[in-house]
Structure formats: C-alpha cells, structure tokens
Amino acid sequence: MTRRGFTVWLTGLSGAGKTTIAELLEGDLAQRGHVVERLDGDVVRAHLSSGLGFSKADRDQNIDRIGWLASRFTRLGAAVVVSAISPYTEARQRARARVEEYGPFLEVFVDTPLDECARRDVKGLYAQARAGSIPRFTGVSDPYEPPRAPALRIATAGQGPRASAGRVLDLLAARGLL
Ligand code: ADX
Numbered sequence: 001m002t003r004r005g006f007t008v009w010l011t012g013l014s015g016a017g018k019t020t021i022a023e024l025l026e027g028d029l030a031q032r033g034h035v036v037e038r039l040d041g042d043v044v045r046a047h048l049s050s051g052l053g054f055s056k057a058d059r060d061q062n063i064d065r066i067g068w069l070a071s072r073f074t075r076l077g078a079a080v081v082v083s084a085i086s087p088y089t090e091a092r093q094r095a096r097a098r099v100e101e102y103g104p105f106l107e108v109f110v111d112t113p114l115d116e117c118a119r120r121d122v123k124g125l126y127a128q129a130r131a132g133s134i135p136r137f138t139g140v141s142d143p144y145e146p147p148r149a150p151a152l153r154i155a156t157a158g159q160g161p162r163a164s165a166g167r168v169l170d171l172l173a174a175r176g177l178l
Contacts (some may be wrong), residue, residue, distance in 0.1 A: 003034060005074035005103040006177050008168060010083045011092060011147060012110030013139045014125060015117035017156050017164065018083035021110060024165035025081050032178060034079035039066050041084030054136045060091045067095025075102040079177075087144045104175065108168060109150040114139045116157055 008025065010018040019040055026038045044066055045052065052058040063086050070080045080099075086092050092107065099105040117139065118126040129137030136142040147153075152171050154164045172178045 003077050003079075004177070005077040005080070006106065006172075007070045007074050007080040007082060007095075007099045007103070008106045008108060008172070009070070009086070009092065009095065010081070010108050010110050011086045011150075012112060013114060013117045013144055014085060014137075015120050015122050016110040016112035017161055018085075018110050020161045021154070021164045021168070022081045022083040024161055025168055028165060028169055029079045029081070035077065036081065037069075037073040037078045038081045038083070039069055040082075041066070041086075044069075044084070054138075054142065056088065059085075060088060063088070063091040063095060067091075067098045070095060071098040071102055074099050074105075085138050085144070087138050087142070089145045089147070092147070104177065106151040106168075106171060106175070107147050108171075109147045109153045110156060110164070111146070111153050112156045 010022055012018050022038055022040060026036050029036045045062065048065055049062045052062050063084060066082055066084055070082055073080045096105045121127055125134060128134045129140040138144050152167060154167055156164055
C-alpha cells in the first residue's frame with residue numbers, strides 16, 4: 001500500500017527539544033509502517049549545507065534546501081520529520097508551499113522558553129553565546145520569529161519528550177495521517 005506523504009516541521013530554539021521529539025516520532029511512525037525520513041538541521045548542516053553559516057541568507061538557504069528535500073520525500077509517500085530552528089516565518093512559509101504541492105505540512109512549535117533552553121544548555125552554546133563568543137545566536141543575538149498559527153504548540157516545560165511526541169501523534173491521527 002502506498003501511503004500519503006506528509007511533513008511534520010518542528011521549529012523552535014536551539015535546545016528546545018526538537019531533535020529528541022523527532023527521534024521518538026521517527027520510531028513511532030516506522031513502527032506504524034511508515035517510511036520515515038528525518039531531516040535534522042545539525043545533520044543537514046554537516047552534509048548538504050556544510051559551508052553555510054548563520055547569517056539570515058545562509059539560514060534561509062539551509063531551510064530552503066530542507067524544505068525542498070521534505071517536498072521530494074513527501075511526494076514519494078514518506079512521513080518526513082524536520083527538526084530545525086527555522087527562525088524566519090517567510091522561510092517556513094516557502095517550505096510549506098513546496099511541501100503542500102504533494103501533501104500536508106504540519107508546523108509544530110516546540111515552545112521551550114529561552115531561559116529554559118539556556119538553563120539546560122545541552123551543547124554549552126548558550127553560555128558561549130552570552131559571553132559573546134558565538135555571534136548571531138538564535139534567541140540571544142539573532143531573532144526567532146515564533147509561528148503565529150502552528151498546527152500544534154508544545155509547551156515542553158513540565159512535559160517529557162515522550163508526552164510531546166504523543167501530542168504530535170494525536171495530531172496526525174486527528175488528521176487521518178497515521
Ligand atoms: S537554522 O537557523 O538554519 O534553522 P539549524 O537548525 O540548521 O539552524 O542549526 C542550528 C544548530 O546549529 C543549533 O542547534 C546549534 O547546535 C548550531 N549553531 C551553531 N551556531 C549557531 C547560531 N549562531 N545560532 C543558532 N544555532 C547555532
């Protein structure tokens with residue numbers, strides 16, 4: 001059976017929990033028989049987008065590349081799970097337009113407050129950004145434009161990643177995509 005492809009697009013600050021939620025979703029969706037492609041900002045930047053930095057133009061190009069890939073995999077019937085800061089509304093909208101040529105695009109805002117991301121500081125980057133040694137760090141010295149009308153907003157404070165992934169699965173089920 002060929003299934004209808006779709007893209008779940010997780011946006012939020014660095015350290016918000018996007019990758020962790022995306023990894024859980026990848027397993028959940030595979031278990032339900034979906035062909036899953038997970039596109040993570042850090043991973044794409046290590047390969048396809050190596051050489052890009054964090055200027056607005058470079059971030060836009062990175063997100064355009066991820067959006068294009070997501071649309072191609074959606075076309076093939078895959079469940080695509082994107083996790084990238086994707087700080088700019090317009091770039092996310094371009095990704096949506098591309099994907100929607102082939103299937104649903106579900107924007108999920110992983111809404112972890114800046115202070116919480118900086119407190120966790122999983123990669124130690126907030127401390128460096130606040131000390132001024134990483135320029136243009138999202139939320140510290142570079143903008144993050146929160147989605148105005150996401151399909152789902154996940155407030156991760158007080159909720160573990162398993163529960164967050166569950167909320168995305170509920171959304172997919174409600175849309176008839178599971
Ligand atoms: S995006 O802005 O182009 O969407 P993306 O999600 O691919 O960003 O990559 C973000 C990751 O790059 C962060 O999780 C962090 O590990 C790393 N990083 C390095 N420098 C920066 C920076 N200046 N701003 C944000 N993230 C950075």
